Amino acid sequence: MMDDLIRIEHLTKIYERGEVLALNDVSFTVKRGEFLVLLGLSGSGKSTLLRCINRLIEPTAGTIIFDGIDVTRASSRQLRQIRRRMAMIFQQFNLVKRSTVLTNVLSGRLGYVSPAASAIHKFSKQDIDMAMADLDRVGIPEQAYKRADELSGGQQQRVGIARALMQQPDLLMADEPVSALDPATSHSVMQHLETMNREDGVTVIASLHFLSLARRYGTKILALKDGEIVFEGLPTEIDEARFMEIYGEEAKEVEVR
């Protein structure tokens, strides 16, 4: 199918010499332009799933097809070319704290630039202009020359988004992007993701904790429990019973407005 950006078949990941089964025979597809939300408790395998897609974690078994290319069989050179088309943002932002915001954003370009120039921190005028434009887009152009750890949490996550934008990705993976942020900031970050999804046509896979956010932003929902898919469908299809199934009997929905 041409409109499938990602096809995952029988993906399995076992950690620690067979002690922990993190993903158990997971199969699904993501269409181009979709905003897929991953739901599930902590430890249900969401982060592992995302990191398997760009092979930050090596899957134990199964295949991942990204835009017709088999990621699981890619050589390290091919893998780098695949990775620069998939951007990723993280729960803890994962910025280099002692570097400037601009350097952090520019590092999103490392997959494209000439290796020799990047070794001496030299970026082309084009790349720097692009970085400033991306910072402008996420609303923090004035912070460009500050050290990353001087910024607030919400600002740091926006730097993360700018770094992702630098990759001009086809796919954006967000690993609990708003778990460390307050509700107001959460929405602003999620809106940036939504804009990328709607206007730039970037396919998004985001793992979230709040069902309300998932309903508001997702076009499709995938729920994991103990490394297996327990629900796949539209956000509107999740009712009380489904919710219990995903989060366990004692769970109660908390809303973020």
Next chain:
Amino acid sequence: MKKPKKSKSARRYPLLDRLVVLRPRLSAFMLDWASWGYVAYGVMYLLNKYWYLRYVNFYGRLTLPAWAWPVVILATFELVMLSHASGQSIGLNLFGLKLLGPDYAPPTMRQRLHRYVALHLKLPFQPLVLFSDRPLGMLLHDGERAGCMFQVARIKDDLPPEKPGRWYLTYRGLCLAGLFGLTFWLGWKITAINLQMLVDRVSKSSHIWHDLFTPSFTYLTESVNERGHLYSITYYMMETIFMAFFATVTGAIVAFPISFLGARNIMGFNAVGWLIYSVMRTLFNALRSIESILMAVLFAVWVGFGNPFAGALALFLHTIAALGKLYSEQVEAVDPGPLEAIAATGARRWQVVIYGVIPQIIPSYLAFTLYRWDINIRMATVIALVGGGGIGTLLFYFKNEVGRLDDAWNQVGAVIVAIVIIVWILDYISARVREKIG
């Protein structure tokens, strides 16, 4: 997370897993054997000191006949078996092993006796357990009748809570106290500590103390002997400082790139990475364990006795090893998050190092380098003992002139004052700079 099904017959544990589980038991055994061997050595030494020398032969030395060595080895082996069968030993305690009945009940006397016998009978067949289908960590003698050796960490949730007793009443406390006492006793005798002598012979050194505290600065700026290439204290002070500076800077420059090769998280977890990592770490440790003063012995012969180049080379080599190890540990301690993020953008591994690792480690690298300069200065003051150059050249020259020169000790005093001043000043500078960086 869910555990995979552990069926008894379908899936056997891989050999590696079995070895990993058996490792603490083997380590405990070896440690106990070593400690019983140490006790045997201590007993021999003290017997020699208090009985043989006094009552048998003052000039002699108590040794065992050749046939007795295997007996001692077997006897200590037997002692380990005994302590393991009773479930009480330092090794078992340290490696978190506990002897219990199969139902986690404390072992009975009967089980302990049974275990002691079983250990002897089944010992030769122990390796078979690696290829059998017994549950992980169960050796041949583990079972209903002889009790099982459990790893406390694995079963701690099933154990009834234990009230902590006083440590010196526990078996481990008693053993450690006993071993410490033995070590203290042996150490006192072996190092020939004699406080009486210190008091009785105080008059022998009093004039030296007097001379040292009235230093004579004749040669502060004047050369001692131009023809013999012995210059002034100031000259050697500068030589010392620059020797240490040069060794530190060049050592740090070399250690910087190779420290990444000795870092686990950079080298990855594949076979090649592991090999390079191990080689680098072994090299660092081997070089580090040879004091720079020993290396200077070699270099002094190579480039000439008293040549500061020899000292600088020795300090340089030692600095590479010491900084290499400290640097590598810093690299291993970096926050992995940013590295993951940069790798995810499609960057090469060395780009991850440049953009993710280096910004994180710069402050601690600078601090360690300055600290190393401190150490090198102190080392450079005495490296002349083996011909490495520096201010020690004068120190040992004047010390050897005692008896020929009347004011030799006064001159030594002056050199010591100079050394103290250099070390103080540079200590202060490096402490201030490190404060600023930190």
